[in-house]
Amino acid sequence: MDAKSQLDNHAVKPSIVAFCREQGADLVGFAPVKRWEEAGEVPREFWPQSLWAPAQTVIVIGMQMPLPIVETTPSILHEELYNTCNRELDSLAFNLVRFLNRQGYASYYFTRDGYGSLKILKKRMYAAFGHVAAARYAGLGNIGLSHNLLTPEFGPRVRLISVFTSLILEPDPMIAKALCIQCGACAKCCPKNALIPREDQLLADYDKLACADMAAELTRRRCYPCGICTKVCPIGKDRSLYRQKGYAQKYLQEEQALAANPDDPDYQSWTHVRKYGSWQKDEKEGEKR
Numbered sequence: 311m312d313a314k315s316q317l318d319n320h321a322v323k324p325s326i327v328a329f330c331r332e333q334g335a336d337l338v339g340f341a342p343v344k345r346w347e348e349a350g351e352v353p354r355e356f357w358p359q360s361l362w363a364p365a366q367t368v369i370v371i372g373m374q375m376p377l378p379i380v381e382t383t384p385s386i387l388h389e390e391l392y393n394t395c396n397r398e399l400d401s402l403a404f405n406l407v408r409f410l411n412r413q414g415y416a417s418y419y420f421t422r423d424g425y426g427s428l429k430i431l432k433k434r435m436y437a438a439f440g441h442v443a444a445a446r447y448a449g450l451g452n453i454g455l456s457h458n459l460l461t462p463e464f465g466p467r468v469r470l471i472s473v474f475t476s477l478i479l480e481p482d483p484m485i486a487k488a489l490c491i492q493c494g495a496c497a498k499c500c501p502k503n504a505l506i507p508r509e510d511q512l513l514a515d516y517d518k519l520a521c522a523d524m525a526a527e528l529t530r531r532r533c534y535p536c537g538i539c540t541k542v543c544p545i546g547k548d549r550s551l552y553r554q555k556g557y558a559q560k561y562l563q564e565e566q567a568l569a570a571n572p573d574d575p576d577y578q579s580w581t582h583v584r585k586y587g588s589w590q591k592d593e594k595e596g597e598k599r
């Protein structure tokens with residue numbers, strides 16, 4: 311790249327950030343594709359440059375999932391938030407690709423969920439591209455015990471999408487220090503015991519099939535996804551915005567408290583939302599849409 315195009319690209323990055331912010335992005339980060347190669351963690355066929363050879367930079371965009379709505383999970387309110395967030399991210403990425411293409415910068419995006427059904431996902435447990443690794447390489451956060459991306463702003467309560475571009479753009483620094491404090495709340499509260507903490511590494515052993523079984527059950531009940539591990543994680547500045555005292559104990563005691571008294575007043579605001587718009591656990595299997 312000559313000096314002039316380098317100069318142009320310096321001006322392009324702030325315009326991309328401004329475009330994404332105007333269209334509703336909460337987080338935007340830039341990862342050079344060589345980070346996939348340098349890290350050597352992701353199989354080559356999942357690298358952005360393998361999926362689309364001209365790719366030089368991956369722009370990763372995040373949108374927050376507001377905490378009080380996540381706390382109602384499993385509920386129709388949480389399902390609708392999840393769907394809205396996904397829809398907004400897909401539109402944003404599509405619009406960003408067209409914004410860049412119009413200026414002569416070839417671009418491509420990868421949809422935020424790359425599977426058609428849970429049955430397919432259970433058979434092949436990966437999407438063709440991983441946004442969590444991309445977000446880490448773009449400096450948005452790092453991975454916690456729960457295998458979720460944790461961000462300083464929203465902990466794991468964030469959805470992601472990635473745009474690949476042939477532009478060489480200044481990379482954002484990766485976050486070196488682990489954000490996960492290994493409190494174990496995600497593992498303790500997981501209804502399927504899908505996360506088993508280990509002594510020798512940060513990441514828990516993750517039973518993806520058990521997690522997918524939970525997802526299938528909640529899809530039938532019309533309150534997918536689960537997201538309890540994202541709800542209970544203490545990381546994220548969003549916790550200061552939504553100040554709550556004693557939330558950790560409240561999460562840890564929830565299952566037991568509601569088993570003893572389904573109308574426990576401490577959980578009434580969540581159980582009320584869960585009662586409506588979704589099939590209850592003990593109701594006959596719901597109709598498919």
Ligand code: SF4
Binds near residue numbers: 536538
């Ligand atoms: S999404 Fe639910 S079932 Fe899956 S790991 Fe998180 S808490 Fe467990």
Ligand code: SF4
Binds near residue numbers: 456544
């Ligand atoms: S809940 Fe605790 S252990 Fe789990 S990812 Fe968050 S900080 Fe780490």
